[in-house]
Amino acid sequence: MESVKLVELLLTAEIYNRFEELTEDDIPKELRKAFYGKNGLTRPLVVKYDTAKKVVKDVDSALKNLPFVDYNAITRQIKLTSFELAVKWFAQRALDRIERNPILAYYYQNYDSLNVSYERAKKMNAPKCSDKEWLMCVLAELEKNKETSEMLSLVRVYSPEDIRVDFSDIALTDDQIEEIRKIEIALEEREFLREIGLTDVGKLLFIGPPGTGKTTTARALSRKLGLPLVEVKLSMITSQYLGETSKNIEKVFELAKILSPCILFIDEFDYVAKTRTSDEHAAVKRAVNTLLKSIDEINLVEDGVILIAATNHPSLLDPAVWRRFDKVIEFPEPSESLRRRILEIILAKVPGSYDIDEIVKITEGFTGAELRLVVREAVLKALLEERKEITQNDLKSAVEEVKSRLKLRETY
Numbered sequence: 001m002e003s004v005k006l007v008e009l010l011l012t013a014e015i016y017n018r019f020e021e022l023t024e025d026d027i028p029k030e031l032r033k034a035f036y037g038k039n040g041l042t043r044p045l046v047v048k049y050d051t052a053k054k055v056v057k058d059v060d061s062a063l064k065n066l067p068f069v070d071y072n073a074i075t076r077q078i079k080l081t082s083f084e085l086a087v088k089w090f091a092q093r094a095l096d097r098i099e100r101n102p103i104l105a106y107y108y109q110n111y112d113s114l115n116v117s118y119e120r121a122k123k124m125n126a127p128k129c130s131d132k133e134w135l136m137c138v139l140a141e142l143e144k145n146k147e148t149s150e151m152l153s154l155v156r157v158y159s160p161e162d163i164r165v166d167f168s169d170i171a172l173t174d175d176q177i178e179e180i181r182k183i184e185i186a187l188e189e190r191e192f193l194r195e196i197g198l199t200d201v202g203k204l205l206f207i208g209p210p211g212t213g214k215t216t217t218a219r220a221l222s223r224k225l226g227l228p229l230v231e232v233k234l235s236m237i238t239s240q241y242l243g244e245t246s247k248n249i250e251k252v253f254e255l256a257k258i259l260s261p262c263i264l265f266i267d268e269f270d271y272v273a274k275t276r277t278s279d280e281h282a283a284v285k286r287a288v289n290t291l292l293k294s295i296d297e298i299n300l301v302e303d304g305v306i307l308i309a310a311t312n313h314p315s316l317l318d319p320a321v322w323r324r325f326d327k328v329i330e331f332p333e334p335s336e337s338l339r340r341r342i343l344e345i346i347l348a349k350v351p352g353s354y355d356i357d358e359i360v361k362i363t364e365g366f367t368g369a370e371l372r373l374v375v376r377e378a379v380l381k382a383l384l385e386e387r388k389e390i391t392q393n394d395l396k397s398a399v400e401e402v403k404s405r406l407k408l409r410e411t412y
Contacts, residue, residue, distance in 0.1 A: 002056050002057060002058050002059075002061055002062040003062045003065045003066055004090070004093055004094050004097070005055055005056045005062070006052060006055075006056045006059065006062040006063070006066065006069070006078075007066065007069070007086055007089065007090050007094075008031070008090065008094065008097055008101065008104070009031055009034070009047055009051075009052060009055050009056070010047055010069065010078065010079070010080050010086065011080070011083075011086055011087065011090060011103075011104060011107075012027060012028070012031055012045075012101060012103045012104060013035075013044075013045040013046070013047050014080060014083060014086075015103050015104065015106065015107045016043075016045055016103050017043065017044040017045055019106065019107075022102075022103060022106060024041050024128045024134075025102075025122075025125070025127040025128050026102040026103050026106065026122065026125070027041075027102075027103055027128075028100065028101050028102070028103075028125055029125065029126045029130065029131065030055065031055060031101075032128065032131060033054065033131060033133060034051050034052075034054040034055050035051060036131070036133040036134070036137070038137075039137065040133075040134065040137040040138075041128070041134075046077060047077065047078045047079070048076050048077055048078070049071070049076040049077075049078060050076070052078055059078075063078070067085075068080060068081050068082040068085040068086050068089070069081065069086075087107075087108075087111070090104075091108065091111065091112065091114065095114065095116070098114065098116050098121075099116050099117075099120070099121060100121055100124055100125075101121060101125075102118055102121040102122040102125050104116075104121075105117060105118045105120070105121035105122075106118040106121075123188075126226045127226060127261075129226065129227060129228060129261055129262070130159075130160050130161070130226030130227070131159070131161070132159040132160075132161040132162065135157070135159045135228050135259075136159075138259065139152065139157060142258070148255070148258070150251065151251045151252070151254065151255040151258075152255070154232060154236070154237050154248055154251060154252055154255075155230050155231060155232045155252060155255060156230075156231045156232070157228060157229070157230055157231075157259065158219070158222060158228065158229040158231065159228055160222050160223045160225075160226050160227060160228065160229075161223075163219050163220065163222050163223040163229070165216055165219055165220045165223070166220065166223065166224075167220040167221065167223065167224040169220070169345055170213060170216055170217060170220050170345075170368075171213075171334070171338055171341040171342045171345060171368065172213070172217065173338065175329075176217075176329055176331075179204070179327050179329055180217075180221060182327075183202060183204065183221075183225075183300075183306060184224075184225060186201050186202055186300055186301070187202075187225060187261075187300065187306070190300065190301050190304070193301045194301050194302070198301070199299055199301040199302050200299050200301075200326075201299060201300050201301060201326055202299055202300025202301070202305070202306045202307060202326070203295065203299070203300075203306075203307045203309075203324060203325045203326050203327075204306075204307070204308045204309070204325060204326065204327055204328075204329055205269070205308075205309050205310075205311070205314075205321075205322070205325040205327070205328045205329065206218070206308060206309065206310040206311075206329050206331055207310075207311055207312075207314040207328060207329070207330055207331065208312070208330055208331030208332055209312060209331075209332075209333060209367060210312050210367070210369070211367035211368060211369030211370060212331035212332065212333065212334070212367050212368060212369075213331055213367075213368050213369075214267075214310040214331050215265075215267060215310065216368075217331075218231075218263065218265040218308045218310065219231075219265075221263060221306075221308075222263050225263070225306075227261055227262050227263050227306070228259055228262040228263070229262065229263050229265060230252075230255060230256050230259060230262055230263065230264045230265065231265045231267065232252050232264075232265070232266055232267070233266075233267045233268045233271075234266060234267070234268045234269060234270075234271035234272045235268050235271045237249065237252060238271060238272060238287075245272065245287040245290075246286050246287050246290040249272070249287065249290045249291050249294055250290060250294060252264070252266075252294075253294040253297070253298055256298065256303075256305045256307075257298065257303050257305060260303055260304035260305055261304035261305070262304070262305060262306075263305075263306045263307075263308060264298075264305050264306070264307050264308070265308045265309075265310070266307070266308070266309045266310070267310050268310075268311070268312075269309040269310055269311040269317070269321075270311040270312070270313045270314070270316040270317055272284075272287050272288060272291055288318060291321075292318075292320055292321065292324065295307065295321075295324040296324065309325070314328075333365055333366075333367055334366070334367065334368060334371075336360055336361075336364075339360045339363055339366065339371060340356060340357070340360045342368050342371050342372075343356050343359060343360060343371055343375075344356065346371060346372055346375045347375060350375065350379060350390060351388060351389045351390070352382075352389040352390035352391060352394070353389070353391060353392065354390060354391065354392045354394075354395050355392055358392065358396075359374070359392075359395050359396070359399065362396070362399055363399055366402070370402055370406070373398075373402050374395065374398045374399050374402050375395070375398070376398075377397075377398035377401055377402065378390045378394040378395045378397070378398040379394075381394050381397065381398065382394055
């Protein structure tokens with residue numbers, strides 16, 4: 001197996017270097033990561049001993065079993081001495097790897113009647129924008145320029161690999177899942193949508209009370225789609241000098257286009273996008289108009305940017321804002337069935353003896369965040385008593401504690 005991994009690495013580098021039409025997105029993610037340097041990925045790809053070690057555990061053992069591979073101890077470079085022999089050797093031993101590797105599938109689809117497809121392999125491969133290393137290289141370049149560095153100061157940028165929550169770990173309604181699936185399909189079929197002139201897609205407005213999963217869903221979608229997440233709170237870019245707010249809005253949208261493909265997630269959307277009234281300051285109106293114009297000038301098909309805005313106060317939004325979004329997705333307080341699903345997910349790895357159905361009934365009106373708080377309090381109470389298994393009483397006590405906390409919050 002180690003020999004197979006080494007030959008795949010060498011063949012991938014050789015074929016990538018030979019065919020200019022192949023791109024970094026064609027290199028399998030696990031192999032691509034081995035080639036990153038301080039300047040990102042550079043052509044031609046060179047397989048050094050240290051590069052191979054990132055993919056092959058026992059490089060020395062693999063080298064001994066491959067007569068068509070040479071290792072130069074001085075330059076520490078590993079090369080194929082016979083490309084043809086390597087191609088034949090690999091085809092006889094690793095058809096499954098060829099089917100998953102776009103670089104190899106590109107070459108082998110016309111080799112010896114092998115039933116492999118470059119297009120199929122490419123669809124299974126994560127693009128370079130999903131790599132933390134790629135994003136770090138891009139951000140490092142942006143930091144060198146004063147103007148783009150200022151843009152970065154307005155936002156938080158996450159690599160999909162930095163997102164801890166998995167999409168399968170959040171409880172969504174069927175309607176929410178369907179709308180998110182539409183975005184996933186639109187991302188896959190950008191070329192087709194461009195061809196038919198359907199370009200103004202990929203803009204979602206999340207509305208609902210705090211703690212219902214708006215931010216969590218946006219972050220989980222970043223990980224699911226393998227896209228960087230550009231996250232901004234409108235309150236953070238609103239300057240005390242009102243004229244600067246419009247400029248900051250423009251910078252955020254411009255940065256999203258630079259980092260494309262990506263997700264631009266705007267939280268606290270009502271902070272600027274509120275209803276325009278006659279007594280408002282002219283600069284506030286300009287900020288709202290700038291936001292509307294920026295939304296109009298960005299889309300998934302042409303710019304590769306999925307725009308998600310979130311608000312806890314949809315009634316404050318300007319009617320013109322609502323019209324800019326393909327879909328408004330509601331995140332209400334969880335129903336009984338959704339609370340059960342949330343608790344099942346949270347408690348999946350928590351040892352103990354408890355009745356979820358009872359907890360569901362006594363947590364009416366609780367958000368997902370509050371249900372997580374219940375489980376956290378129950379676990380911590382058990383640990384305080386030197387137990388690693390929770391009981392039904394732990395959960396019920398935690399529910400009462402959270403209810404008391406909520407009442408206290410309403411008092412002030």
